[in-house]
Amino acid sequence: MNEVINKEQVLDWLDEVKDPEIPVISLIDLGVITNVDITDNKVTVDMTPTFVGCPAMDYMKQDVVDVLTKHGVDNVEVNISFKESWNSNKITDKGRKALHDFGLAPPPKHNLQVDIDILEHVECPNCGSDNTILKTPFGPTACRSIHHCDSCHETFEQFKPL
Amino acid sequence: MNQTALKELLYKIADDQLILGHRNSEWTGMGPLLEEDIAFSSMAQDKVGQSHAIYQILHEIGEGEPDQVAFMRNAEQFHNCQMVELPNGEYDFSLMRHFLYDTAEAIRFDMLTKSSYEPLALLAKKIQGELRYHTMHAKTWIKQLGTATEESKSRLQTSFNELFPYALGMFEQSPYENDIIADGIFPGEEALKEKWMARVEEIIGQTDLKMPEVSEAKLGGRKGEHTEYLQPLLDEMSEVFKIDPTADW
Structure with missing residues (x-):
């Protein structure tokens, strides 16, 4: 990809990545994506698990890579980090509504x-x-x-x- | 910072979680009621996941891959306390062990949130919240069954008496205790034991159970001395992994 990657665009693409067990909420709205950095056309995504033993973490990580690759981003790195750890207040209002509608x-x-x-x-x-x-x-x-x-x-x- | 001391601390915490996590998982499909079956299974998942995160920290400071460390060591290379390796026994025994262990673990992680070793402090902040559900579960059932029928009380009391010396073994001192404290990594086993004892007495005081007589702690686990029950547990836990340790999952 030659054109400069725009952060808004990346966040928009990442909205396609859903929680594998609750497929109505995106990882962005769940609050597990804590940072997106774009330097020299390399996209670095920081993620943090809801629960430390969450078995879906590897799937989510792969899904992030797959979605960005699909949109033409060749250079993607996903880090799992506890620097900014997850708590349930991080779920966005849109995410809360999606959970509610899901039952x-x-x-x-x-x-x-x-x-x-x-x-x-x-x-x-x-x-x-x-x-x-x-x-x-x-x-x-x-x-x-x-x-x-x-x-x-x-x-x-x-x-x-x- | 004394790396040997730090590694010793991390290994014993992670080994406790992994071994008790495995014992908890043995309740899957066997719980006395469905909710308890799920509770012990969920706590198993949490504990194994938490041990993995600590083995990952160890890996980043030069130790082996988490899977290798978890599945390829023999009993004498494990630093868990003996209490967590004891067989599950009946439900009262597992419940009492869960109460004694998780009360200590929750205080240990509260203390670790202030650790001078940043990766551990960050992880502890996360684990601290998860452990609230474990201590809440233990406390609810100890209070309920500790004030219920003669049978429930006498069963819990018998398990309590039997487990107490093993529970004291959780606080076996490390040879590096002074370094750990001086470096601000962890306030030490003695400080933890004091807080644990107060918390246990407080909750037991709300039941018809009695604190057991003070007895000698069952030590040795932290140095790799284990009961006859650990090696068979490890053999079973690692059976699939050892068929092909290079398999990609």
Whole structure:
């Protein structure tokens, strides 16, 4: 590619890369892409995992490379870093809406001191009631908890606050 | 900064996580109820992932690849405390071990967020948040079952008494303890043990359980002296990897 790569354009392309387990939210909106640097037509993307043991990290890394390559960027480097570590406040408003529409309760914003209280009455993504209980803080993936709604009697998952 | 001292610290933390992570994973499909099956499996995933991140730091300062380090060492090369390698036993035993270990681990990582060794401090800030879910889980069940029926209380008390000397073994001092403290890498095992004891007493005080009599710590794990249970665990854990260590996954 000869023309100069523009950062806005790269961010736009990266919006195509979705979370492999929640394919409605992009890695940008999830907040796991922490920096994009373009120097001499080389694109360096910094990423950080939601949970340290997230098994999807390698897929996401490859997806970033694949999408940028598809758009003609030949020189891509992806670094996994904890310099700016992930917490659930990093999910954008657009991302929170996507989670909700997918049927997952978005994590409540918090002051980085998560305690059990904020898990107890999560708003049900199906009917909007907060008459809900935490069934277990451990769900089908490391980043989800399981809740039950006593109003609509549906069981639902939440993207866990961290 | 004393590199040997730093490596010793990193190895023992990562080895504890890897071995207990493997033991937790043995509950997959075996939990007493579905939620507990998933809880132990999720904590297994977290702990193995966290150990991987620490082996990665070790790799960056000259040690082997994380997979090699995890799968190709023998028991005497592991620095985990003996408590984490003990077989799962029944659920009460695994739950009590989880409580004793995770209470210490959470305090250890709180302390490490202030480490002078930056890569460790950054990782600790991340792991600290994840461990909140582990300690929350342990505390909830210890409080509930520690005040429930005669059977649940007596089972937990028996496991507590049996595990206590092993739990004290978590705080076995390193030969480099003074360097670790002087360099500001970690405030030391004694400081950790003191905070741990206070936290455990506080939670046990909210149940009908009693603190066991003070007994002699089961030491040796940090120096590579292990029970008969570690090598079979390692053989099983590394069985697939060893079929073809160069395979690309």
